[in-house]
Amino acid sequence: MSAEFQPQIIGFLCNWCSYTGADLAGTARMKIPPSIRVIRVMCSGRIDPLFVLRALIMGADGVMMMGCHPGDCHYQKGNYNTRRRYIMLNSIMETLGMEADRLGLWWVSASEGVKYSRVTTEFDEKITKKGPSPFASEIFL
Amino acid sequence: MSETRRINKGIEEGVHDLLVHLLESGTVQGVFSLMKTNEEGGVDYSLITDVEHIQNAVPFQPLMPVNAGRALSLFTLDGPAPKPIAAVLRPCELRAFIELVKRAQGSLENFLLISLTCGGVYPLKSLARGTFGSDSAEYWSSVEKSEIPEGIRLTCRSCVDFVPLQADIVFAAVGAENIEKECLMLLPTENGRKIAGDLPGAQGGGKYDEGRTGDLKKKRLEEKDRLFKDFDANRKGQAEMIKTFTPCLGCHACGEVCPICSCLLCTFDSKTSDYNPENIDFDLNHKGGLKVPTGNLFYHLGRMSHMAVSCVGCGMCSDVCPVNIPVATVFTRVGDSLQKVFEYQPGLDVEQPVPSGTFKEDEFAQAGEQ
Numbered sequence: 001m002s003a004e005f006q007p008q009i010i011g012f013l014c015n016w017c018s019y020t021g022a023d024l025a026g027t028a029r030m031k032i033p034p035s036i037r038v039i040r041v042m043c044s045g046r047i048d049p050l051f052v053l054r055a056l057i058m059g060a061d062g063v064m065m066m067g068c069h070p071g072d073c074h075y076q077k078g079n080y081n082t083r084r085r086y087i088m089l090n091s092i093m094e095t096l097g098m099e100a101d102r103l104g105l106w107w108v109s110a111s112e113g114v115k116y117s118r119v120t121t122e123f124d125e126k127i128t129k130k131g132p133s134p135f136a137s138e139i140f141l
Numbered sequence: 142m143s144e145t146r147r148i149n150k151g152i153e154e155g156v157h158d159l160l161v162h163l164l165e166s167g168t169v170q171g172v173f174s175l176m177k178t179n180e181e182g183g184v185d186y187s188l189i190t191d192v193e194h195i196q197n198a199v200p201f202q203p204l205m206p207v208n209a210g211r212a213l214s215l216f217t218l219d220g221p222a223p224k225p226i227a228a229v230l231r232p233c234e235l236r237a238f239i240e241l242v243k244r245a246q247g248s249l250e251n252f253l254l255i256s257l258t259c260g261g262v263y264p265l266k267s268l269a270r271g272t273f274g275s276d277s278a279e280y281w282s283s284v285e286k287s288e289i290p291e292g293i294r295l296t297c298r299s300c301v302d303f304v305p306l307q308a309d310i311v312f313a314a315v316g317a318e319n320i321e322k323e324c325l326m327l328l329p330t331e332n333g334r335k336i337a338g339d340l341p342g343a344q345g346g347g348k349y350d351e352g353r354t355g356d357l358k359k360k361r362l363e364e365k366d367r368l369f370k371d372f373d374a375n376r377k378g379q380a381e382m383i384k385t386f387t388p389c390l391g392c393h394a395c396g397e398v399c400p401i402c403s404c405l406l407c408t409f410d411s412k413t414s415d416y417n418p419e420n421i422d423f424d425l426n427h428k429g430g431l432k433v434p435t436g437n438l439f440y441h442l443g444r445m446s447h448m449a450v451s452c453v454g455c456g457m458c459s460d461v462c463p464v465n466i467p468v469a470t471v472f473t474r475v476g477d478s479l480q481k482v483f484e485y486q487p488g489l490d491v492e493q494p495v496p497s498g499t500f501k502e503d504e505f506a507q508a509g510e511q
Contacts, residue, residue, distance in 0.1 A: 049446040050408070057439050059427060070502065070509070080500035083508050087482060088497065090508075092445055095478040096471075097377030107509045134379040139430035140387065141438045 007035045007061035007127040014044040016074035017109045018066035024113030033124035045078025059136035062102045062127040069107040145346030146326045146337040155324040156200045163227045170224035174200045186212050200229040203262045208400035208457050210237030214247035221250035229255045232305035233455040236488020237400035240451045246403045256305040257312035260284035261297030265460050285320040287356035296456030296469045299365035309333030316353035372474045388464040389437040395458035395468045401448040409440050450496050451487045452476030
């Protein structure tokens with residue numbers, strides 16, 4: 001029996017859109033990969049880049065940032081900050097060669113249960129193919 | 142910007158006498174400049190109000206004991222300087238100060254800003270070794286010939302932002318003619334033109350040939366490209382990053398001297414970053430081990446996420462690292478990427494908002510659409 005790699009993916013979901021969308025996917029019994037560990041934040045703008053960096057260094061194989069579509073933020077402008085922070089993190093990871101594709105940003109609205117199921121499944125497949133994070137077994141950090 | 146004034150004195154004498162004149166005439170009531178502290182080349186930034194002390198000013202000594210931008214911020218934190226002050230600082234220090242002003246950590250009011258087209262500074266360790274000071278003539282000769290002086294900071298070798306037109310008076314050191322006998326002052330602002338216009342002994346210097354700095358800029362750009370290519374080839378990747386930062390003691394000296402790192406309580410010195418028993422438990426269970434003390438790589442990545450977009454490339458961080466980690470190389474490399482992505486030029490214009498503190502409703506349309 002092969003020990004198949006089961007990724008651990010941290011998802012930061014905003015309460016009003018993404019989390020509700022995820023909940024919709026759940027109640028509609030849509031397929032959601034078990035690798036996604038959801039952390040609910042009130043707004044995607046609450047996602048401190050340090051959360052993402054901490055998750056990656058602790059060994060998360062993937063990190064998903066999710067929020068309301070731009071223009072639809074429950075708090076009007078929070079997700080505009082999220083977008084800039086994602087761009088910043090992506091740039092840092094790319095420049096340092098830290099496998100920037102282990103981090104992603106998705107806009108998932110409260111009615112997009114199907115989208116939530118799709119993007120989590122796709123990301124899980126991608127991460128599974130990539131393999132474990134090189135930080136997962138690294139002690140000397 | 143082409144108006145200039147010429148003084149018939151060597152650059153070191155010229156800037157020194159300018160400061161003496163400014164203080165003695167009452168044009169300013171204070172002078173902020175490097176001051177001689179011993180005969181071995183040691184200097185410290187000082188704020189002088191008494192003409193008696195100004196004789197020890199060595200404004201363009203190629204040493205940076207502290208980034209002057211940070212120093213100026215320290216006494217304009219709660220409000221503008223109380224009296225007009227002439228401040229002499231290098232281009233990167235001026236850019237750092239402007240970055241701090243954007244963050245409400247200082248005020249530009251009441252300063253007469255004096256700078257130069259910069260030939261670079263020597264590492265602080267050269268002072269500790271007692272080898273500093275013997276290079277003076279060699280240093281100015283290199284600057285005059287648009288060459289990169291041997292032994293200066295790595296960040297200085299690769300700096301292309303060395304023409305500080307944000308200042309009021311800029312001494313044209315790079316590519317100068319006859320730097321031991323005369324010096325040219327560029328006057329980018331109204332205030333600079335007025336003050337230089339009243340300076341006894343100064344004459345019209347004619348139009349400034351901006352090509353004078355072109356040669357050095359080309360050389361520095363080559364150095365920068367080489368440095369960045371070397372980084373991309375040898376320090377990219379998780380394993381390489383860990384190797385780079387393995388010697389890190391977690392002393393945070395780099396953050397302490399960084400002019401942009403101005404938070405009164407740094408996240409990484411606060412309780413948020415403490416490793417308490419519950420945190421240790423996670424690492425022991427999941428990874429089977431923990432480096433003690435931990436959090437060094439996280440500190441650098443976190444600090445990058447906070448300030449790299451504003452990095453002015455002064456090189457203080459690498460200079461003070463006790464274990465010779467090339468912090469400045471990593472941070473300027475990341476800073477360069479971030480500044481390109483956000484089309485941001487740190488310290489160029491006080492009106493340009495810091496990227497992490499602003500946004501546009503329509504931008505980066507490709508983000509979030511995967």
